[in-house]
Amino acid sequence: xxxxxxxxxxxxxxxxxxxxxxxxxxxxxxxxxxxxxxxxxxxxxxxxxxxxxxxxxxxxxxxxxxxxxxxxxxxxxxxxxxxxxxxxxxxxxxxxxxxxxxxxxxxxxxxxxxxxxxxxxxxxxxxxxxxxxxxxxxxxxxxxxxxxxxxxxxxxxxxxxxxxxxxxxxxxxxxxxxxxxxxxxxxxxxxxxxxxxxxxxxxxxxxxxxxxxxxxxxxxxxxxxxxxxxxxxxxxxxxxxxxxxxxxxxxxxxxxxxxxxxxxxxxxxxxxxxxxxxxxxxxxxxxxxxxxxxxxxxxxxxxxxxxxxxxxxxxxxxxxxxxxxx
Numbered sequence: 001x002x003x004x005x006x007x008x009x010x011x012x013x014x015x016x017x018x019x020x021x022x023x024x025x026x027x028x029x030x031x032x033x034x035x036x037x038x039x040x041x042x043x044x045x046x047x048x049x050x051x052x053x054x055x056x057x058x059x060x061x062x063x064x065x066x067x068x069x070x071x072x073x074x075x076x077x078x079x080x081x082x083x084x085x086x087x088x089x090x091x092x093x094x095x096x097x098x099x100x101x102x103x104x105x106x107x108x109x110x111x112x113x114x115x116x117x118x119x120x121x122x123x124x125x126x127x128x129x130x131x132x133x134x135x136x137x138x139x140x141x142x143x144x145x146x147x148x149x150x151x152x153x154x155x156x157x158x159x160x161x162x163x164x165x166x167x168x169x170x171x172x173x174x175x176x177x178x179x180x181x182x183x184x185x186x187x188x189x190x191x192x193x194x195x196x197x198x199x200x201x202x203x204x205x206x207x208x209x210x211x212x213x214x215x216x217x218x219x220x221x222x223x224x225x226x227x228x229x230x231x232x233x234x235x236x237x238x239x240x241x242x243x244x245x246x247x248x249x250x251x252x253x254x255x256x257x258x259x260x261x262x263x264x265x266x267x268x269x270x271x272x273x274x275x276x277x278x279x280x281x282x283x284x285x286x287x288x289x290x291x292x293x294x295x296x297x298x299x300x301x302x303x304x305x306x307x308x309x310x311x312x313x314x315x316x317x318x319x320x321x322x323x324x325x326x
Contacts, residue, residue, distance in 0.1 A: 106194025
């Protein structure tokens with residue numbers, strides 16, 4: 001096993017062996033990205049508090065973040081590294097949910113587009129595939145690493161180019177093969193507010209075509225960036241479609257090492273996991289569970305890891321040779 005793990009490290013500089021397990025670690029570009037995130041979160045926090053103009057605490061924040069990031073454990077995932085800067089910025093500004101208004105705006109956008117997308121799916125020759133593509137398009141609503149997004153151009157790009165890593169048919173084949181079981185448990189790990197309106201479309205179509213699927217959606221327990229929480233799920237009425245639970249965390253992605261036992265029990269009981277977004281990919285791509293990753297590659301580190309170009313969409317298993325546990 002140890003020899004196999006070491007072989008997998010060849011040509012994959014983002015991987016590291018930790019406790020005899022493969023872990024995706026941050027790369028040099030992640031350092032500057034985390035620092036930029038810290039400043040962005042700080043300024044948004046000041047805006048949320050109604051404070052305009054320069055603030056002397058920004059220089060203090062930069063010093064704190066620089067020290068924390070430069071001395072960070074080199075085995076951290078990109079998501080864990082970013083969280084250091086994010087929490088420092090929130091503490092420095094005195095605001096623990098700086099994205100609250102932006103989340104409301106993106107939820108409203110998602111619900112505004114929902115009827116049009118629903119109709120588009122219904123008239124499609126392959127409604128489930130289109131719903132999956134639209135769910136990937138929703139992943140562009142990521143305000144942690146970018147200031148803005150264009151959902152319409154994203155939809156056009158994905159509709160034209162498709163998934164650059166496309167294992168959708170494997171995903172569907174697996175669901176079809178599992179029909180022999182009375183119930184299949186799927187865990188759908190959500191990512192961002194606004195984006196979850198697109199997830200709702202995909203989940204609704206999955207339920208329509210696979211009556212044996214028991215889907216549970218997962219959101220964050222506490223705010224971090226514009227990640228979805230239970231409040232966001234209720235806003236887009238996702239909770240009227242499937243049960244929605246929180247992961248007991250306020251971290252980026254799904255960090256199993258710090259997850260509560262209640263969530264871990266549900267996670268490990270799942271027959272199949274659908275993982276949305278970069279942070280979930282960063283924290284789960286080395287795992288052996290039966291996971292499919294659905295996202296847009298919004299930074300070079302993730303694009304290189306997946307072997308695609310920046311802003312390409314993927315529906316894929318982990319690119320690493322992970323031995324599946326089920």
